[in-house]
Amino acid sequence: MSGLLHGLLYGLPIITVVLTVTALGLWFERKFAARIQSRKGPTMVGPAGILQPLADVVKMLQKEQLTPASADRVLFELAPILCGAFAVATAAVVPFSPTVVAADLDIGVLYVLAVNALVLIPVWMGGWSSNNKFALIGAMRAVAQSVSYSVPMVLSALVPVILAGSMSLSDIVRYQAEHHWFALWPTIPGLPAFVLFFLSSLAEANRIPFDIPEAESELIAGITTEYTGMKFGLFYMAEYIHTVIASAVASVLFLGGWDGPFYPGLHWMVLKTLLLFASIYWVRWSLLRFRSDQLMTLCWKWLVPASLLLVMAAALFVKVGGGH
Amino acid sequence: MIEQVGFGLVAGCIVLAALLVARAKNAIHGVLWLGVVLGATAVLYVMLRAPFLAGIQLLLYVGGVMTLMILGVMLTRHDQHEAALERKRPWLAGVLSLFLLGMLVTAIQTSPELHASEAAPATVKDIGRSLLTEHVLAFEALSLLLLATMIGAIVLLRRDRPDRLVEESR
Numbered sequence: 414m415s416g417l418l419h420g421l422l423y424g425l426p427i428i429t430v431v432l433t434v435t436a437l438g439l440w441f442e443r444k445f446a447a448r449i450q451s452r453k454g455p456t457m458v459g460p461a462g463i464l465q466p467l468a469d470v471v472k473m474l475q476k477e478q479l480t481p482a483s484a485d486r487v488l489f490e491l492a493p494i495l496c497g498a499f500a501v502a503t504a505a506v507v508p509f510s511p512t513v514v515a516a517d518l519d520i521g522v523l524y525v526l527a528v529n530a531l532v533l534i535p536v537w538m539g540g541w542s543s544n545n546k547f548a549l550i551g552a553m554r555a556v557a558q559s560v561s562y563s564v565p566m567v568l569s570a571l572v573p574v575i576l577a578g579s580m581s582l583s584d585i586v587r588y589q590a591e592h593h594w595f596a597l598w599p600t601i602p603g604l605p606a607f608v609l610f611f612l613s614s615l616a617e618a619n620r621i622p623f624d625i626p627e628a629e630s631e632l633i634a635g636i637t638t639e640y641t642g643m644k645f646g647l648f649y650m651a652e653y654i655h656t657v658i659a660s661a662v663a664s665v666l667f668l669g670g671w672d673g674p675f676y677p678g679l680h681w682m683v684l685k686t687l688l689l690f691a692s693i694y695w696v697r698w699s700l701l702r703f704r705s706d707q708l709m710t711l712c713w714k715w716l717v718p719a720s721l722l723l724v725m726a727a728a729l730f731v732k733v734g735g736g737h
Numbered sequence: 738m739i740e741q742v743g744f745g746l747v748a749g750c751i752v753l754a755a756l757l758v759a760r761a762k763n764a765i766h767g768v769l770w771l772g773v774v775l776g777a778t779a780v781l782y783v784m785l786r787a788p789f790l791a792g793i794q795l796l797l798y799v800g801g802v803m804t805l806m807i808l809g810v811m812l813t814r815h816d817q818h819e820a821a822l823e824r825k826r827p828w829l830a831g832v833l834s835l836f837l838l839g840m841l842v843t844a845i846q847t848s849p850e851l852h853a854s855e856a857a858p859a860t861v862k863d864i865g866r867s868l869l870t871e872h873v874l875a876f877e878a879l880s881l882l883l884l885a886t887m888i889g890a891i892v893l894l895r896r897d898r899p900d901r902l903v904e905e906s907r
Contacts, residue, residue: 553811
């Protein structure tokens, strides 16, 4: 029962913070993108446009909720809710500091990967139930992309697991705090695995350059074509939450999580997460979108074999280096 | 007591969802209900203190197998009328299922090793060790099978096969 209480006590604030960061992320992305492209971004709502996300939400809540007549109604309504829920669920095991973690599972890494894999289903459900060809094509692309990219993602997440000898995210951070951050040492499986994990989680979150499921120039809005108002908002939000959590997980697995000098752990963790978060937008507004086949070629011909090699290298390092 | 109630709820969910899989008129709905079955099975594993198995169940079955089934349904032809599968001889299916149920129940009742024990929860290390020592033959046989499947899929999809080229140019 104490586990439940602990989960509630820490889970609620963590969800609140994650949602707040998500809202601010929306604002940040617009400002950041605008600066990259020599524009100003939101300026009217509040100081420097900081209240823009609030205005967006109010706008979305006011919009009419439309359901296409030929849609599969139940699935259509269910998809955005599940999508948001699964996206938030990943936050449960992320250790933000030695004490701030909602549920310190022994199989934390596996949990994150498993719930990540689940997000795909509501995304696909939404695309299919809309009964719209653009939504359906978007859904097909999302499924193909997600299935492919979860392979290198799982394999590269295995590297820190092997190096630290544990699947618990807290243990992995503790190991890194005692030894080295995995992105720095051992450099050979560590750094490339970090890059691979980051790339694959970009692809899983449908971020540019991997956002072909909703390529607006060819698919209108992909899976969200038929969604209006807050239902669209939930999909949109889930994407941002996914990005925040992916950054947090990447910094836990490879950048030492809460480990850092002078400041308390929580500060370091938040700083690392936000830096990765910002770099995702940097990539997003600097690069172009891949084509479908290029995406698959990149994944199956390069990332998968590379991640297999990295796993072997990690095992070799542990074996030769004396193990844990 | 709480555990029994929880088990009852989860097991009820599984049975209900499984029935809905069998009754689904639409292949996609069937696949999604199957997802509920598989997800609820993961909950059972958690209740049996096997979190690793539960994670694997979610990752491989709900994340992987279901996605493949979705792709399978979407890449094959389904006419609206064809999709509503006709059920021929439902009584035969019922008798067969009852027979299977009877077999399972007797197997569970008579085998002594299947009773839930209060042993320490199996860790990832234990599972890994037993896979690579005790069950190494089965493990390697499975790997071989999967490899054969993968190579088979590649061979089937090769674009430079002459018959395939003809089909595409048509």
